[in-house]
Amino acid sequence: MKFIGSLIGKDASKAEYGIFGIPFDKNSFIKGAKEGAAAIRAASHRLESFLWRQKLEVSMARFYDFGDVRALSYKRLHKRLNARTGNFKGRLIFLGGDHSVTLPVVKSLTAKTGKVKVISFDAHVDLRDSYLKNRFSNACVMRRVAEVVGFENIAEVGVRSCSHEEFGIIQSGSLHIYGADVTKGEGLGRVAEELADFAASGGIVHLSVDMDVLDPCYAPGVEDPEPEGLSVSELIYLIREIIKAGNVVSCDVVEVNPRLDVNELTSIIAAKIVLEILACFWEREAEG
Numbered sequence: 001m002k003f004i005g006s007l008i009g010k011d012a013s014k015a016e017y018g019i020f021g022i023p024f025d026k027n028s029f030i031k032g033a034k035e036g037a038a039a040i041r042a043a044s045h046r047l048e049s050f051l052w053r054q055k056l057e058v059s060m061a062r063f064y065d066f067g068d069v070r071a072l073s074y075k076r077l078h079k080r081l082n083a084r085t086g087n088f089k090g091r092l093i094f095l096g097g098d099h100s101v102t103l104p105v106v107k108s109l110t111a112k113t114g115k116v117k118v119i120s121f122d123a124h125v126d127l128r129d130s131y132l133k134n135r136f137s138n139a140c141v142m143r144r145v146a147e148v149v150g151f152e153n154i155a156e157v158g159v160r161s162c163s164h165e166e167f168g169i170i171q172s173g174s175l176h177i178y179g180a181d182v183t184k185g186e187g188l189g190r191v192a193e194e195l196a197d198f199a200a201s202g203g204i205v206h207l208s209v210d211m212d213v214l215d216p217c218y219a220p221g222v223e224d225p226e227p228e229g230l231s232v233s234e235l236i237y238l239i240r241e242i243i244k245a246g247n248v249v250s251c252d253v254v255e256v257n258p259r260l261d262v263n264e265l266t267s268i269i270a271a272k273i274v275l276e277i278l279a280c281f282w283e284r285e286a287e288g
């Protein structure tokens with residue numbers, strides 16, 4: 001099943017944006033995120049393809065769902081990603097998978113285009129050097145991404161959980177960190193402005209959305225639900241401001257675990273976020 005509104009068949013060559021699933025969860029502790037991509041696609045069909053906010057039929061955005069990038073090992077995943085996405089010139093949206101898939105995505109993007117900024121929405125900072133003896137754990141992904149793009153080129157948003165070790169890195173480092181306490185409610189506008197400036201200050205941007213950035217009441221189907229998260233509207237507002245301002249060429253929506261979900265709510269909201277990202281891409285292009 002393709003994501004709702006996808007081009008079909010031979011029209012694929014006309015696609016300006018591409019969707020790829022990455023059904024991979026070998027670097028998570030609780031398994032099930034590998035079923036996330038399929039669940040998000042299925043959930044997309046429970047939403048209208050006409051978007052109320054933009055008054056846009058999303059199929060007008062001309063995107064193609066290329067299916068899944070599958071790999072038995074993490075190392076192979078990187079190679080498969082390069083092989084599958086290397087020739088596609090348009091903007092990309094990846095459906096996870098656990099959060100560790102962001103590293104090969106950022107690596108292949110860096111190899112293709114040079115300097116990359118990463119904006120990550122996540123309850124957790126994911127800055128451990130190693131977790132359960134795995135340096136590529138989803139709990140270490142931003143540490144590994146920092147080794148590729150540099151701490152100064154990373155912004156983490158909606159944070160409300162970290163270890164003592166990780167807090168040391170935050171305090172000594174040049175990371176841009178926005179705690180959930182300042183990202184919600186009254187502080188939201190200021191954070192949006194700062195993220196827009198960060199996104200617009202040169203280079204291309206990869207946007208990573210770990211669904212656990214949302215409050216567990218919106219996104220219960222994640223490995224590590226963390227109370228006091230963002231609302232769906234707050235998250236969508238920030239994503240819109242970032243894509244309006246910067247050159248966001250790829251996004252991932254990760255950590256949907258259908259085995260832990262309630263009434264497919266997390267999948268439906270992930271699908272909604274993908275629709276909003278597509279609409280933002282389309283609006284950006286339409287406004288020239």
Ligand SMILES: [Mn+2]
Binds near residue numbers: 122123124210212224
């Ligand atoms: Mn997380």
